[in-house]
Amino acid sequence: MEPTSQTTLGGQDFGARALDGRVRARLGARAAEMARRLAGDGIVAVALTWVDVSGITRTKTVPVDRLEHAAAWGVGMSPVFDVFLLDDSIVSGRHIGGPAGDLRLHPDLDRLVPMAALPGWAHAPALRYAQDGTVHPLDARALLRREMGRLAERGWTVKAAFEIEWAVSDGEGDEFSPACKGPAYGMTRVTELAGYLRDLLKALKATGVTVVQLHPEYAAGQYEVSVAAEDPAGAADTAVLVRETIRAMTTAHGMAASFSPKVEADSVGNGAHVHLSLWRENAEDGAVNAMAGGPGPYGMTGAGESFAAGILHRLPALLAVGAPSVASYLRLIPSHWAGAFACWGLENREAALRFVTGAEGERATAANLEVKCLDAAANPHLLLAALLAAGRDGLSDDRRLPQPVEVDPAGLSEEERAARGIAPLPSSLAEAVAAFEADGVLREALGEAVTDTVSAVRRGEIALLDGATPQQVAAATRWRH
Structure with a gap:
């Protein structure tokens, strides 16, 4: 089990400011090898998913040959998704709301799997980080691990x-x-x-x-x-x-x-x-x-x-x-x-x-x-x-x-x-x-x-x-x- 201050991403333990250059390099190298195997098995894209506060599974997807970059540097997303309602209208809270800001979605490589029900696709739950490498406070996967x-x-x-x-x-x-x-x-x-x-x-x-x-x-x-x-x-x-x-x-x-x-x-x-x-x-x-x-x-x-x-x-x-x-x-x-x-x-x-x-x-x-x-x-x-x-x-x-x-x-x-x-x-x-x-x-x-x-x-x-x-x-x- 991880200490209270940590979460995991692709089998690696991270602290509050975990995504430094060495970690990014390791993640990228591992993802590159996985991408080669996935492509060989006919996978063309990976869905990076997270579940929002309203309980809806949202996603950003990347072609399989971009998995290496996504693992190392993440995929951009707006924090405002956390205040979407079930009809996709948007509210604001004291901490989240408005068009400004950006987060990075990083695929959890340990949980990346081809989806047999969606031929050509793989699925990876995402951890959400700020651009400075700290875990986003609304990342529910990180909260659960804590x-x-x-x-x-x-x-x-x-x-x-x-x-x-x-x-x-x-x-x-x-x-x-x-x-x-x-x-x-x-x-x-x-x-x-x-x-x-x-x-x-x-x-x-x-x-x-x-x-x-x-x-x-x-x-x-x-x-x-x-x-x-x-x-x-x-x-x-x-x-x-x-x-x-x-x-x-x-x-x-x-x-x-x-x-x-x-x-x-x-x-x-x-x-x-x-x-x-x-x-x-x-x-x-x-x-x-x-x-x-x-x-x-x-x-x-x-x-x-x-x-x-x-x-x-x-x-x-x-x-x-x-x-x-x-x-x-x-x-x-x-x-x-x-x-x-x-x-x-x-x-x-x-x-x-x-x-x-x-x-x-x-x-x-x-x-x-x-x-x-x-x-x-x-x-x-x-x-x-x-x-x-x-x-x-x-x-x-x-x-x-x-x-x-x-x-x-x-x-x-x-x-x-x-x-x-x-x-x-x-x-x-x-x-x-x-x-x-x-x-x-x-x-x-x-x-x-x-x-x-x-x-x-x-x-x-x-x-x-x-x-x-x-x-x-x-x-x-x-x-x-």
Whole structure:
């Protein structure tokens, strides 16, 4: 793990002013060799991507023979992209806004892969630097690595994975028409789109993604893919790569994919649940999962419980990062398996925090937390940075979990919920932003520039969709993420 002040780029550790001449030369030499191999494999261009504050994957692309220069010197981009809204209109914050300024995008060579779903193209997530070689304060990938480093200083690592849900349309224009008609979770939906799903699985494997399972979901035309857990930075990068692979393969099959929290106003939305487990290296046993083998609730260790309790405690504020669109709150409703109440429970899919033990015999490796109240409008790197910060604070405070909830909280009376300390999560983006702005732990972890920019973008979207009906919100959001 990197020290707190560092991030990585292409396998090299860097400090606050890392991009000196020697580093640039090493990056350029490595990229030149990679470019030769890529060109030999038919790759003609590399997409350098980052996810903005509104959760949209943006890109600058370079021909493969410019990869060497891009790795050493970066590709120019305007900082103003951080204050784009989902409709590409622009707001301003105290730290970001206006036409002036420039950043440099540097491809992370360790994560550069050919995209099987986009023949001739490769993908590389980018780190964003100022022209003087310092890391840009709104670079969410750098923020995430910093939070990983803070946990590592205390001897902890985290494994993480995103579940990706999406809905497939074969309709024309912007309207949504489900591309399969079979029942929820039905084999019929696999049969209807078997060729598409087969090609998607092949493309993900060829791109280096380990798929754990793929299945039809509840809503019309909806599917979900689960991937193997990895370190948080890798998990966030993989989430972006999976989504773009799905998008490309869906387009290649003459259809469209929507990752929106609410594809249709009267249907179940798309989530992007996050799975987390806390680990410590033990001299006798190797890596040990703190979510299993302990005396705490359902086998958690004390540290595992504290980590989970820290996340549960900060869920209202975390929603401004993890359920960050107006459409998110059309999805986040009770009795829809969205986790609309700030509570936790063993395998309870109505709790915002679901504890998963795994099958008897593999709990030492399988036990984890699932955060269910999140969706794909989130920037995955920023979201994981915030989740790790919340868990780290729970460790610092030795925080304990309340009693678990075994039922749908919506089925309890208000008096019963109050007696058990079960509170509804924010029901609007404005409520979540207010909780986020008041949260000192997240403000310190993410920094003033990120905190202010997140708030500015969220308030911009609230104003943009003020007075819109649920149908209009769904339509405005459907094809943006």
